[in-house]
Amino acid sequence: MEHYWTIILKSYSGYWRYLKNEILFPDWGNFFYGLIIISIIVWGLELLFPWRKNQPIFRKDFWLDTFYMFFNFFILNLIILIALSNTAAAFFNDILNSIGFSISSLQLFSVNDLPKPLGLVVFFLVSDFVQWNTHRLLHKIPLLWNFHKVHHSVKQMGFAAHLRYHWVEPIVYKSILYIPMALIGGFKAEDVIFVHFIAIVIGHLNHANLGWDYGRLKYIVNNPKMHIWHHSKQIHNRYGANFGISLSVWDYIFGTHHIPHDGRDIELGFDGDESFPEDFINQELYPLSKDKI
Numbered sequence: 001m002e003h004y005w006t007i008i009l010k011s012y013s014g015y016w017r018y019l020k021n022e023i024l025f026p027d028w029g030n031f032f033y034g035l036i037i038i039s040i041i042v043w044g045l046e047l048l049f050p051w052r053k054n055q056p057i058f059r060k061d062f063w064l065d066t067f068y069m070f071f072n073f074f075i076l077n078l079i080i081l082i083a084l085s086n087t088a089a090a091f092f093n094d095i096l097n098s099i100g101f102s103i104s105s106l107q108l109f110s111v112n113d114l115p116k117p118l119g120l121v122v123f124f125l126v127s128d129f130v131q132w133n134t135h136r137l138l139h140k141i142p143l144l145w146n147f148h149k150v151h152h153s154v155k156q157m158g159f160a161a162h163l164r165y166h167w168v169e170p171i172v173y174k175s176i177l178y179i180p181m182a183l184i185g186g187f188k189a190e191d192v193i194f195v196h197f198i199a200i201v202i203g204h205l206n207h208a209n210l211g212w213d214y215g216r217l218k219y220i221v222n223n224p225k226m227h228i229w230h231h232s233k234q235i236h237n238r239y240g241a242n243f244g245i246s247l248s249v250w251d252y253i254f255g256t257h258h259i260p261h262d263g264r265d266i267e268l269g270f271d272g273d274e275s276f277p278e279d280f281i282n283q284e285l286y287p288l289s290k291d292k293i
Contacts (some may be wrong), residue, residue, distance in 0.1 A: 007090050011083035019074060028188065034197060035073060040160040044205040051211035051224065055156055059209070064280060065160035069259045071280075072163050072170070081167070085174055087203055092178070110186030123187060124195050124246075126180055132243050132250045134176045146287040152231060153276045153283065154207075155223075156270050162200075162207040166287060173205065186227040187206040202246045211264060233270060 022032040047057060111119035138148040150166040182186070205212070206227040213225040222244040229235060230242040240257035244251050251257040277283045 004087050004090065007087050008083045011086045012078070015078055015082045019078060029193065031193060031197070032074065033202065035069070038204060039069070039159060042201075042208050045205075046158060046209040049211075050172075050209050052156075052209055055158075055209055059156040059158045060156065061156070061164075061278075062158060062160065064278075065158065066155070067165040067280060069160050072165060072167065076167050076170070081170060085224050088126050088175070089178070101186070105187045108183045111191075112186035119186075120191060120195060122184065122250070123191065124198070126184060127177060127195065127270060128199070128244075129250060130177050130180050131173060131245045132247070134173050135245060136240075136256070137176075137241040138169070138172070139243070144226055147172075147244045149270060149273075149276065150283050150288070152268075153273055154231060155273075157207055157209060157228060157231065158267065159204040159208045162203040166284060168287070179280055199246045218248060218250055220247060220249045225263065226251075226257070226259055228266065228268075229259055231268045232263065233267045233273070 004049045019032070022030055049213055100109070111122055114122065138144045147166040150168070151164055154161040154164060154242055183245060202222060204226055206222050210224045211230050213223045214221055217223075222242075225234075226242050226244070226248055232242060235241055235258060241256050242248070242251055243256055
């Protein structure tokens with residue numbers, strides 16, 4: 001038990017030092033200011049090329065979603081996520097060791113054995129496919145859907161809606177992603193950050209007030225015209241569609257794509273969202289109430 005307490009304490013102190021350095025001593029690989037810069041750029045694109053021209057510059061819940069963006073990316077990590085993730089990983093490794101296995105023994109191959117560009121592509125494809133499947137589970141399993149409702153409570157789409165989600169979601173994603181990533185290990189921290197940032201850029205664009213589909217690339221890369229239908233209030237009567245995170249190709253391969261017509265003015269949300277809480281605290285508490293559990 002003392003072993004795990006040490007991991008928890010080191011996780012808190014380590015992430016606090018990292019976050020402090022990110023804010024006070026930025027460099028070219030800075031994630032904190034990188035998120036701010038890409039958010040301003042995508043917001044600027046929304047203002048220059050608005051798809052829904054009557055949508056306000058500061059759309060409904062703009063500031064709530066901005067808070068969610070910083071909370072879910074930085075404050076949540078500091079409060080619990082990094083410590084929980086590191087402790088869970090150590091616990092899993094200890095279980096494997098107790099039966100004579102290790103993470104390295106499960107590894108099929110290492111991306112370090114591949115040329116750098118190919119290794120990044122493999123990492124991106126595997127992680128995106130696993131997350132696509134996890135996203136489907138968030139819609140199919142009632143308990144998980146109650147947490148995912150926070151994200152689908154968005155009524156006007158904009159870049160910051162991308163990061164409005166309940167804190168349980170990243171725990172689900174990271175837990176399911178852990179084993180596949182262990183099977184193809186060898187990832188360097190800078191590679192993970194690079195791929196993660198690419199996903200952030202695509203996710204921001206998917207949720208932005210932009211009428212883009214990228215032409216023929218729409219069959220490979222997720223896009224605003226496709227993702228708007230994922231948030232359609234009507235479509236949730238049949239458990240959703242267009243589950244792609246960064247790539248749309250999985251939806252086209254497995255038949256979960258749905259773009260019946262131009263979705264610019266469709267109603268967003270889900271059945272019963274008129275009674276869904278509108279503030280951060282109650283949105284976070286909503287899935288944890290007894291009747292939802």
